[in-house]
Amino acid sequence: MDPLEDVLALLGTRAHLSTGMTAGGSWAVRFEPPDGVKFNTLRRGRCLLDVEGLTAPIPLAEGDCFLLTHPLAFTLFSDPDAVPVDAGPLWTAAGDRLPHVGDGVDTFLVGGRFSFGDRARGLLLDGLPPVIHVPADTDEASAVRWALGQIDAELRGRPIGSTLVAEHLAVVMLIHVLRLHLAREPHAVSGWLAGLADPVVAAALRSIHARPAHPWTVAELARAGAVSRSTLAARFKDTVGLGPLDYLTRWRIELASQRLRIGDDTLATIALAVGYGSESALSTAFKRITGSSPREYRRQRADAPAVVASPSPAPQPAG
Structure with a gap:
């Protein structure tokens, strides 16, 4: 096993997929600091990501994804003037339905989180920047796009074993995102991760x-x-x-x-x-x-x- 495989295996890395979210028009949703590593992929539309502590929002286009590696509050929005609603009550009110905010359905996101063992912060996460953004229009992101497309297909079609397959695909996506980040920004990581570059x-x-x-x-x-x-x-x-x-x-x-x-x-x-x-x-x-x-x-x-x-x-x- 190589160092990345070793650490992810030792940490007991698992993916947990959540329901998606649709949005349209002028909207904004505020999220509490996540437990573990959060990820989102924008399957349709455009929006912006504002993370606590970052100097400027990150524009997200269709096919983009991001990892939030530190426990920071964040907001997804289409309009900087929109009044944010809290994500928790939005999901509670949706029940079994797909949560929706704003007018229309021109934006669709799928997300989830990765959970790790109790040594994740020191072994892996502290060596990463707070946010890793993977634009869909880069050639290097093709493997990430493939994994995201397969996850989407599993969640939409719901064949036998779809949840387990999608969760394993999400771990595949995590590895591809880390590879891409190391290749693209080797100086933005520290510790043994930097050594891999x-x-x-x-x-x-x-x-x-x-x-x-x-x-x-x-x-x-x-x-x-x-x-x-x-x-x-x-x-x-x-x-x-x-x-x-x-x-x-x-x-x-x-x-x-x-x-x-x-x-x-x-x-x-x-x-x-x-x-x-x-x-x-x-x-x-x-x-x-x-x-x-x-x-x-x-x-x-x-x-x-x-x-x-x-x-x-x-x-x-x-x-």
Whole structure:
């Protein structure tokens, strides 16, 4: 697995599709800060997106989509003079019908959200800008357009298994959006995501993620990128913010944390699986990175209230 696949899998990435929204004429809908990562695609018409903290609204055209990666309030609107209505009551009043605002149906949006595990902010989302906008009229966005078209077809036709298929397609769309953003604006991300845009650093990251338990040296990782140790060390630190072996340690601790959260393996077994020769070596590194011992971490997670996920989430505002 490559680093992006590893992180999305470790975070338990899931898509949740909501009902769409139609609008027309002069309208504006205000949304509360989202839980998780929100996405919208404009299937018909035009509108503008205003996100809290951004200096100017983002124009959206038919086929465009956007990801809102930070918990910020936002407004979708056709007319800056329109008085915004709150999305929550709008969806509640719609019941089983498609929510509608304004006059006419010249605008149609489909949206949803992505949910992640409790390490999503530090591992993924903090390295992204608050909004990623993917215009439909760019050649690079063809894969995103394909995924969005397939999602639309599944939701309209409702064949057997359509919800599950559409949710998996949404995760495909997320990966394509992240790829496109890394290719288009590599300097707009930070951390390991920024490293994926640097071929030398990316080679080292792929090596680490392919064999996290291997006793890597900087020299070995440098050979993967066909550069010197000093070159790799400097470029890795400049892009990722950590040295390559520091990153290796932190990734091993992420893997160990996951196994402590979801399994009952012994600490000795986990230590060997993530590259430590003994339970004590894992415990020392784990406490240095997280501030608690592996046993304390497991006990804290076991004592936390269980969260039961509904297999069929209730429809939520498309924004």
